[in-house]
Amino acid sequence: MTKFTNFLGKLDSLDRRIIFLIIAVVVLIPLLVPLELPVETTQLTEDAFNALDDLPQDAKVLLSFEYGPSTKPEIHPMAISVLRHLFSKGNQVIVMCLWPDGLFMANEALELVARDEFGLTYGEDYVNLGYRPGNEAVIKGITKSFEANFSVDSKGVPITTIPIMHDIQTAKDVDFIFSLSAGYPGAIEWVLYAGDPLQVPVSSGNTSIQVNQLLPYVKSGQMRGIVAGMPGAAEYETLVIEKIMHRKGLLTEKALTLLPNFQERRNATKFMDAQSIAHLVIVLFIIIGNISYYVKRKNQRKY
Amino acid sequence: MYIGILGAWIAVFLTLSILSYLYEDNVFYKLAEHIFVGVSAAHWATIAFWNQVQPNLFGRLWPRAEVASLEGFNKFWYSIYHGLHVLFSKIFPEDTVNGVLYRGIGDQPQNMTYIFAFILGLFMLFRLIPKIGWLSRWSLAYVIGMAAGLRLYGYMSSDVIGQIHATMLPLWTGNLGDSINNIILIVGVLTGLFYFFFSVEHKGALKVVSRVGIYFLMIYFGASFGFAVMGRISLLIGRFNDLIEYSGQQYGFATPILLVIMIVVLIFTTRKNKKEAEEA
Numbered sequence: 001m002t003k004f005t006n007f008l009g010k011l012d013s014l015d016r017r018i019i020f021l022i023i024a025v026v027v028l029i030p031l032l033v034p035l036e037l038p039v040e041t042t043q044l045t046e047d048a049f050n051a052l053d054d055l056p057q058d059a060k061v062l063l064s065f066e067y068g069p070s071t072k073p074e075i076h077p078m079a080i081s082v083l084r085h086l087f088s089k090g091n092q093v094i095v096m097c098l099w100p101d102g103l104f105m106a107n108e109a110l111e112l113v114a115r116d117e118f119g120l121t122y123g124e125d126y127v128n129l130g131y132r133p134g135n136e137a138v139i140k141g142i143t144k145s146f147e148a149n150f151s152v153d154s155k156g157v158p159i160t161t162i163p164i165m166h167d168i169q170t171a172k173d174v175d176f177i178f179s180l181s182a183g184y185p186g187a188i189e190w191v192l193y194a195g196d197p198l199q200v201p202v203s204s205g206n207t208s209i210q211v212n213q214l215l216p217y218v219k220s221g222q223m224r225g226i227v228a229g230m231p232g233a234a235e236y237e238t239l240v241i242e243k244i245m246h247r248k249g250l251l252t253e254k255a256l257t258l259l260p261n262f263q264e265r266r267n268a269t270k271f272m273d274a275q276s277i278a279h280l281v282i283v284l285f286i287i288i289g290n291i292s293y294y295v296k297r298k299n300q301r302k303y
Numbered sequence: 304m305y306i307g308i309l310g311a312w313i314a315v316f317l318t319l320s321i322l323s324y325l326y327e328d329n330v331f332y333k334l335a336e337h338i339f340v341g342v343s344a345a346h347w348a349t350i351a352f353w354n355q356v357q358p359n360l361f362g363r364l365w366p367r368a369e370v371a372s373l374e375g376f377n378k379f380w381y382s383i384y385h386g387l388h389v390l391f392s393k394i395f396p397e398d399t400v401n402g403v404l405y406r407g408i409g410d411q412p413q414n415m416t417y418i419f420a421f422i423l424g425l426f427m428l429f430r431l432i433p434k435i436g437w438l439s440r441w442s443l444a445y446v447i448g449m450a451a452g453l454r455l456y457g458y459m460s461s462d463v464i465g466q467i468h469a470t471m472l473p474l475w476t477g478n479l480g481d482s483i484n485n486i487i488l489i490v491g492v493l494t495g496l497f498y499f500f501f502s503v504e505h506k507g508a509l510k511v512v513s514r515v516g517i518y519f520l521m522i523y524f525g526a527s528f529g530f531a532v533m534g535r536i537s538l539l540i541g542r543f544n545d546l547i548e549y550s551g552q553q554y555g556f557a558t559p560i561l562l563v564i565m566i567v568v569l570i571f572t573t574r575k576n577k578k579e580a581e582e583a
Binding site: 017020023024027028031070071072073074100101103130131133134137140147151152154156158160189191192196197208209210211212216220221222229231267271274275278279282 | 326347350351354358359362363409411449454457458460461462465468526530533534536538539541542544547
């Protein structure tokens with residue numbers, strides 16, 4: 001027993017590299033050998049999903065990309081799921097970016113979903129307005145005029161000549177704003193400068209680290225739910241697949257044909273195995289760390 | 304094809320280089336760090352210039368126009384554009400369609416008020432010339448003033464008023480669960496605010512209120528830490544997923560080869576450094 005308590009007492013001086021190695025192994029194994037753990041949806045994600053699902057077929061949704069490669073594993077699966085959801089219903093999507101890297105993320109997601117999966121027409125079903133520097137000033141700007149801030153789209157085409165933009169003069173003309181946000185500028189700025197002043201519903205898919213900052217806006221009704229981190233992305237993937245499988249609400253014929261593809265390509269769900277196991281190990285580390293701390297303190301008192 | 308393979312090798316090398324810092328500070332990490340800083344700055348500047356400055360600033364000052372139709376001030380104004388075209392033809396393009404010469408960028412209407420933005424932008428660059436560097440303060444003053452005004456308005460209406468309004472909740476809603484939630488929220492807000500109220504000493508009953516506030520803050524920090532860990536693990540999963548993808552034959556076994564090379568080099572340099580330290 002004494003040997004064991006001594007071992008526990010010495011654990012606090014364990015080389016940190018061993019901990020890194022253990023975390024690497026527990027993340028790697030579920031990625032190589034998927035466990036297919038079930039995904040339970042939460043109210044936060046369901047609220048965001050339902051808010052978009054309740055939009056009519058002719059609704060136009062503004063999707064803003066505010067993330068880059070560093071947060072791609074968390075947010076990109078959400079972007080793909082939200083685009084699949086909206087296009088499955090026949091909604092039109094206007095994409096813009098407040099982060100320079102967002103442009104590449106948006107292009108990648110649109111090429112996969114809008115062009116390759118749904119075969120939609122650029123300029124009629126969706127448009128990518130591209131990136132504009134200026135942070136919240138850009139949001140404030142489009143509450144007055146899109147054209148003043150985005151004279152051309154990401155391909156250099158004047159937005160006055162793009163069919164989808166013909167009846168969109170300001171942010172008030174869109175039916176919903178969805179921010180794919182990894183920080184500043186992001187979801188909070190959309191609430192402050194567009195959602196609240198114009199009374200346009202706002203929701204967000206965001207990184208885990210932002211969740212605590214955004215929950216007050218959800219609680220107050222300033223945001224319609226949030227898709228929170230990788231678990232949120234996995235839940236959204238599940239909700240989109242369930243909607244198509246059970247033919248709930250508004251749905252196009254094309255969406256039904258794409259169901260097997262959606263079921264196969266579920267990145268966030270696949271990643272959640274590794275996330276869950278890593279969390280368990282970290283919880284274990286915290287418990288062992290605390291036991292080690294108390295044992296060490298007790299031993300120091302004895303001598 | 305080859306570009307894809309090269310891209311995979313670069314991605315694997317940079318990922319492993321950054322992760323190698325977990326072992327110890329080393330040459331791979333330093334290299335990857337410097338590349339990241341340089342490429343990020345250049346990438347941001349390039350995207351901002353071609354997405355904003357060129358179409359939205361120059362495009363509004365000099366929208367595309369037929370040279371023969373220019374008259375008065377615009378004739379002079381577009382001659383400046385022609386001078387700029389001679390110096391930087393890609394930024395200030397000119398083209399000829401059916402024998403008609405056109406100058407300018409895009410089809411938006413001309414807006415000369417953008418000249419103030421142009422001048423303030425130039426002032427910002429004067430920081431590079433110490434003698435007239437003071438002019439950049441005017442640009443900064445504009446940016447700070449505009450940002451402060453914009454944020455004040457947003458925070459006042461949505462954060463202060465919106466959040467106070469959202470906290471005015473009934474203590475009894477008819478539903479036990481909702482009522483408990485409302486009570487916790489109101490007690491949390493009041494005690495949390497009181498913890499930061501330092502005009503009276505926190506003792507007696509006030510100490511209890513303050514202590515309750517600390518517990519709420521602790522719960523907030525704990526939840527934030529949990530979410531932060533979740534976020535970091537997600538990023539690790541993303542990188543590992545790419546490393547697994549690039550370990551296949553179609554990418555020339557990039558991950559295992561680079562991993563072995565890096566481990567060998569790190570062991571060699573660690574031993575060498577240790578030996579040098581012992582000799583010293």
